Amino acid sequence: xxxxxxxxxxxxxxxxxxxxxxxxxxxxxxxxxxxxxxxxxxxxxxxxxxxxxxxxxxxxxxxxxxxxxxxxxxxxxxxxxxxxxxxxxxxxxxxxxxxxxxxxxxxxxxxxxxxxxxxxxxxxxxxxxxxxxxxxxxxxxxxxxxxxxxxxxxxxxxxxxxxxxxxxxxxxxxxxxxxxxxxxxxxxxxxxxxxxxxxxxxxxxxxxxxxxxxxxxxxxxx
Amino acid sequence: xxxxxxxxxxxxxxxxxxxxxxxxxxxxxxxxxxxxxxxxxxxxxxxxxxxxxxxxxxxxxxxxxxxxxxxxxxxxxxxxxxxxxxxxxxxxxxxxxxxxxxxxxxxxxxxxxxxxxxxxxxxxxxxxxxxxxxxxxxxxxxxxxxxxxxxxxxxxxxxxxxxxxxxxxxxxxxxxxxxxxxxxxxxxxxxxxxxxxxxxxxxxxxxxxxxxxxxxxxxxxxxxxxxxxxxxxxxxxxxxxxxxxxxxxxxxxxxxxxxxxxxxxxxxxxxxxxxxxxxxxxxxxxxxxxxx
Numbered sequence: 001x002x003x004x005x006x007x008x009x010x011x012x013x014x015x016x017x018x019x020x021x022x023x024x025x026x027x028x029x030x031x032x033x034x035x036x037x038x039x040x041x042x043x044x045x046x047x048x049x050x051x052x053x054x055x056x057x058x059x060x061x062x063x064x065x066x067x068x069x070x071x072x073x074x075x076x077x078x079x080x081x082x083x084x085x086x087x088x089x090x091x092x093x094x095x096x097x098x099x100x101x102x103x104x105x106x107x108x109x110x111x112x113x114x115x116x117x118x119x120x121x122x123x124x125x126x127x128x129x130x131x132x133x134x135x136x137x138x139x140x141x142x143x144x145x146x147x148x149x150x151x152x153x154x155x156x157x158x159x160x161x162x163x164x165x166x167x168x169x170x171x172x173x174x175x176x177x178x179x180x181x182x183x184x185x186x187x188x189x190x191x192x193x194x195x196x197x198x199x200x201x202x203x204x205x206x207x208x209x210x211x212x213x214x215x216x217x218x219x220x221x222x
Numbered sequence: 223x224x225x226x227x228x229x230x231x232x233x234x235x236x237x238x239x240x241x242x243x244x245x246x247x248x249x250x251x252x253x254x255x256x257x258x259x260x261x262x263x264x265x266x267x268x269x270x271x272x273x274x275x276x277x278x279x280x281x282x283x284x285x286x287x288x289x290x291x292x293x294x295x296x297x298x299x300x301x302x303x304x305x306x307x308x309x310x311x312x313x314x315x316x317x318x319x320x321x322x323x324x325x326x327x328x329x330x331x332x333x334x335x336x337x338x339x340x341x342x343x344x345x346x347x348x349x350x351x352x353x354x355x356x357x358x359x360x361x362x363x364x365x366x367x368x369x370x371x372x373x374x375x376x377x378x379x380x381x382x383x384x385x386x387x388x389x390x391x392x393x394x395x396x397x398x399x400x401x402x403x404x405x406x407x408x409x410x411x412x413x414x415x416x417x418x419x420x421x422x423x424x425x426x427x428x429x430x431x432x433x434x435x436x437x438x439x440x441x442x443x444x445x446x447x448x449x450x451x452x453x454x455x456x457x458x459x460x461x462x463x464x465x466x467x468x469x470x471x472x473x474x475x476x477x478x479x480x481x482x483x484x485x486x487x488x489x490x491x492x493x494x495x496x497x498x499x500x501x502x503x504x505x506x507x508x509x510x511x512x513x514x
Contacts, residue, residue: 012329012330024493052433055508072329074329
């Protein structure tokens with residue numbers, strides 16, 4: 001359903017809702033995967049992102065997003081300089097992902113302390129985004145919800161245990177998706193929530209013996 | 223939200239109220255938010271629109287490519303033409319101002335999109351300045367504009383990549399025309415005609431930005447889009463009607479967009495972008511941006 005407020009908005013730094021605002025949101029989601037502003041970032045740009053990204057400030061928007069700047073933050077304009085001062089070592093590369101990839105797609109390899117993450121995401125237009133891959137697992141994350149992503153050993157009852165834990169914290173699940181690379185291999189869980197989960201919930205999930213890692217992704221949609 | 227403007231106009235006329243009012247009621251029911259809350263969000267959007275107009279009027283902004291900038295100020299202080307000292311000239315300047323801010327990575331409201339963000343604030347704030355209208359009237363107008371944009375999104379498209387420039391500045395012009403007609407005292411039915419009279423003039427408009435950048439001709443398309451919106455408003459308030467119903471005009475925009483060659487849908491493969499000068503400028507400026 002189209003909302004009137006989606007049409008009169010978002011408030012954003014120009015010039016392009018797909019190449020600037022959407023790119024910034026991809027950066028905002030990626031930083032959550034390493035728990036804050038990364039120390040290194042290798043940012044590969046595909047398709048239209050690679051061809052016209054510089055003129056649209058896509059590079060500034062992604063780096064700004066990685067530092068936690070939102071799409072309406074005027075610091076995006078000078079984000080590359082700020083990143084250099086703050087010690088975010090970024091590198092842009094042009095790439096060609098497979099033919100099925102959306103024209104505005106980026107693959108980011110980022111690290112912070114001992115954590116490294118690889119995220120593939122696309123900007124679909126009008127500021128909407130879709131993350132399609134995290135650490136090699138196929139996912140669908142829109143950033144329109146508060147999201148928890150986690151990797152767990154494929155043990156019986158894992159979904160039920162996590163659903164119960166979320167219910168105990170009065171968090172309502174909007175969507176839940178489970179993917180595996182192979183049977184009996186690690187499972188990747190994406191849980192979109194109506195309410196923002198606190199750090200306590202994340203820590204409880206992390207403390208489950210069969211959970212390898214878990215992160216909270218901010219709601220970055222309009 | 224409504225899927226046909228005919229339904230919104232019928233409801234507004236039957237209740238003796240406005241498109242703004244039925245838009246706010248529908249949004250409140252859909253989203254479970256109070257009308258007061260929705261008006262507050264629209265009020266914040268209005269403040270950003272005003273700020274963008276003011277910022278762009280000064281004339282010291284340039285896009286990173288240097289292709290656009292400083293032209294809003296020329297309309298404000300440059301030599302007179304046939305529209306000297308008119309509301310019309312002021313609205314053109316405001317539309318350029320917002321798009322120049324957008325191209326320079328300033329803050330704008332993407333309404334309906336970033337590339338078409340100049341038309342609506344230009345027409346609404348320009349009219350409000352000339353007529354001394356209060357902010358509450360502008361917030362109502364933004365609600366009506368949002369309703370019109372939502373119907374266009376539902377029936378056609380608001381994306382240049384999907385429907386060409388008619389889907390961005392054309393939609394912005396339709397939104398501005400309907401909202402402003404009502405703001406100036408027109409009936410919901412007259413607002414519908416204003417939208418149709420405006421959008422008929424923007425059908426088929428292609429999206430052909432040089433180098434794919436939201437600069438040229440986008441900045442100027444917002445000014446000419448605002449001009450067509452003013453023409454639509456003027457005709458509708460004079461009592462002129464358009465024989466094709468507004469929803470059918472919107473459907474036509476969608477149909478034309480879907481059958482438009484991909485070269486004309488934000489790919490920089492056709493139109494002005496593909497002219498010898500367009501190609502040369504894009505190449506030069508993209509190199510310049512890379513050198514930073």
